Amino acid sequence: MxxxxxxxxxxxxxxxxxxxxxxxxxxxxxxxxxxxxxxxxxxxxxxxxxxxxxxxxxxxxxxxxxxxxxxxxxxxxxxxxxxxxxKITGDSKETLTVGTTKYLASVLFPPLLSAFLKHSPGVSIRIEEGSSMNIVDGLVQGNYEIAITGRIPYPKNLLQKVEFTSVTIYPVASPKGRLSNKVLEISDLNEEPLIVRDRYSAIRFNTITKMSDCKINPKVIIESGSTDLIKELVKQNRGYSFLPWAAISKEIEKKELVILNVNNLHLDFPVDILYLKDLKLSSVAEKFINFLMSKKKPSLEETISNLHDSDH
The missing domain is CATH 1.10.10.10 (Winged helix-like DNA-binding domain superfamily/Winged helix DNA-binding domain)
Structure with a gap:
């Protein structure tokens, strides 16, 4: 197949x-x-x-x-x-189904759902996880009403986009790596072994796009859908990678990973709320989106902090 x-x-x-x-x-x-x-x-x-x-x-x-x-x-x-x-759904949905990535499900949704359900008791929410591109595909196919995912190309004639917040991803390596403890230029990354997320990931898409824009030819040696596996391989000095802060903060604190000091390299991308243009949103979906927008901050980390504060 x-x-x-x-x-x-x-x-x-x-x-x-x-x-x-x-x-x-x-x-x-x-x-x-x-x-x-x-x-x-x-x-x-x-x-x-x-x-x-x-x-x-x-x-x-x-x-x-x-x-x-x-x-x-x-x-x-x-x-x-x-x-x-x-024609047949209207506002009849009582359960909101949301598609999102595994990363956002692990770091954003615990404080988000806690705060939202306190704000709107009695609402039923089902979360479905997948890679960014698979989430967009699932939304087009009607598997859920709303998707929250990192920015990737999407069918603009079918989907409505609301920009929610942004994610910054950092170049990380083993402290033992030859790129560590140096001031680097972007060109120094050329032909260096790179470990990346799978091809359906927004992190992968935005990383490769940024490197292509900078005329860098990434030497991808391993791709995986598992962030934990990627971190372990980087710790073993198999190559470097690009990962978001919440995924690496503990390893940075323990000095198991280091953030590479690369001049003029800032890599962030939007996190979008997506839904079908031609389908009237249910009342709970509209309430959920309005709640999200009331808690949004410029970065994902600030948004998560704001959600924690509102839940207390």
Whole structure:
């Protein structure tokens, strides 16, 4: 069975529909290299080339034409499905289902749910976890009403975005590593062994996009969906990685990991609230989003602190 995600397919669909990588990037609010990464990921998953570049344009291969034909049918059906669901659901939902990443579920949702349920007793909430791209796919497929995830390309014609807060990720290495205890330039990371999250992760997507923007060719040696495994490998000096503060704070305090001192490298990305444009939100979903926005702060760490304070 072919394994790919709908987010990659939508990026391809948009590039072909708009006849432009740059216009697709603008529509998705991402960089052009980020669009190229999505297309390459889809080609790798399908095992065939979909586009051939010709100067500033491109041509579809035979496989590309076939994939685009099916993409048109898929997104037409998704639109029809959203319209039909809207007719039968209205505000009748009593349980709110939220899709989010494993990282956000572990650091944001404990104080968030505690504070929200105190604010709105009697509400039933179900949390479903996955990687960022799989969460977006699940939202499009109607698996949950709201998604909270790191910024990645998403189908703007189907989903409404509300920017919530932001996550900063840090370059980390073993204290024994040759990059540690030095003042580095971004170019010093070129060809250094990099351990990254899996390809469906917002952390992975934003890390690779930033490095591509800086003309850095990352030498990815290991990718994993497990943050704990990544940290252990970095501790063993197998390579360096990029991880958020909440995932590394204990290891930094114990001096098991160090944050690399890289000039002019600041890597953060938004955390978005997403929901289907054509589906009327339930009253509990609207209440949940309003509560989130009332507690938002510029960074995830500040937002979490604010939620803890409001719960006391």
């Amino acid at each position: 072919v394994n790919f995600n709908l987010n990659q397919l939508y990026t391809f669909y948009l590039v072909v529909s708009l006849k432009s990588f740059s216009k697709a990037a603008q529509a998705l609010s991402v960089t052009e290299p980020a669009v190229s990464i999505q297309i390459r990921g889809l080609e790798e998953s399908l095992g065939c080339q979909l586009l051939t570049r010709v100067k500033k344009s491109f041509n579809l291969t035979e496989a590309g034409r076939l994939v685009f034909d099916y993409a048109e049918k898929i997104y037409g059906l998704v639109s029809d499905l959203n319209s039909e669901i809207k």
